[in-house]
Amino acid sequence: MQIPAEKWYPAIEKRRSRRQYNQEPIPEAIWRQLAVFIKDLNREISGARAVLVDEAPSSIFKGAIGPYGKVKGAPAYVAVIGDMREPMVQETVGYLGECIILEATAHDLATCWIGGFFRPKAVAGQIPLFGQERILAVSPLGYVSSDYTWEEKILSGFGNAFKRKSLDSLCTGLEPEKWPEWMKPALEAARQAPSAVNRQPWKFVLDENSVTIQIDEEAHNHDISKRLDCGIAMLHLEVGALHAGAEGYWEPLTGQAVAKYTVE
The missing domain is CATH 3.40.109.10 (NADH Oxidase)
Structure with missing residues (x-):
């Protein structure tokens, strides 16, 4: 699409x-x-x-x-x-x-x-x-x-519902100084994705031209699937990458790895 x-x-x-x-x-x-x-x-x-x-x-x-x-x-x-x-x-x-x-x-x-x-x-x-x-x-x-x-x-804790984890705590792999120009805006968009009880159940594994979204097993459990939350983050990451001028494609993965977004 x-x-x-x-x-x-x-x-x-x-x-x-x-x-x-x-x-x-x-x-x-x-x-x-x-x-x-x-x-x-x-x-x-x-x-x-x-x-x-x-x-x-x-x-x-x-x-x-x-x-x-x-x-x-x-x-x-x-x-x-x-x-x-x-x-x-x-x-x-x-x-x-x-x-x-x-x-x-x-x-x-x-x-x-x-x-x-x-x-x-x-x-x-x-x-x-x-x-x-x-x-x-x-x-x-x-x-x-x-x-x-x-x-x-009162019920949202005066803004706590939109607090987000830092990129440092979410990302592994490629060092920030080696990130291509599209990667940071893509990751910033992904980290703003909504999730059940704001648990943010994702990790980002970075390579030279790709970002893999993985499930964070330590994230708060809930009846709602963490994979549904990760699907939301997938769209945000793609929108951020496209905004930065980088078009890519998704590859579905297995196990705790959800999907990889690769920019050619």
Whole structure:
């Protein structure tokens, strides 16, 4: 697929998980654009798909969303579905879902990855599932005020939810002074990827022309797959590399190594 890096790269910095929405409806023109975008995305990426749901998601959540409070006031949501027969289904769901998150952010919509604390049966009552498909994540969609509510601030630890590990602690292999020009912006974009309870369960192994994403076994465990989180980081890394003028390709790996991005 053709990634609109110049649109999504600033969206990486802008994106924040939000749970308190102002109930403002999404304009029809933006809704249509998102619907077409998701339809095309589903056609281009196999093993996962997304559905845009024009209903308030309040009925699909189990009260408080982990430690971060309830989702309130969102007029719509998107569900991301994986085909559980696919060997890289979790990574694909993360990658595809984050495409939608960044596209929505570029349209000034707020979002929030939620991979647990929702009712899959309630979602399945609103969208069709086929074969061995499973709803792996959802995100509310809507508008928010520029300022966080007091509830959001308190429940997110006044910004702790967006603290990120340093590149020094995440990277091994090639020394920083030997990094090609594209590598640092790609890694900086990847380290900003959202993850369940902000656990950041990835390590980056660097070579002269590649970055391998590995699962960090010491990262906080959760019901949500670490591979789904790594799929989100994969997209961020690719967007950062493309923004820096370096086009590459992904090679899926096995074991704790998730995938390698190589720039030729």
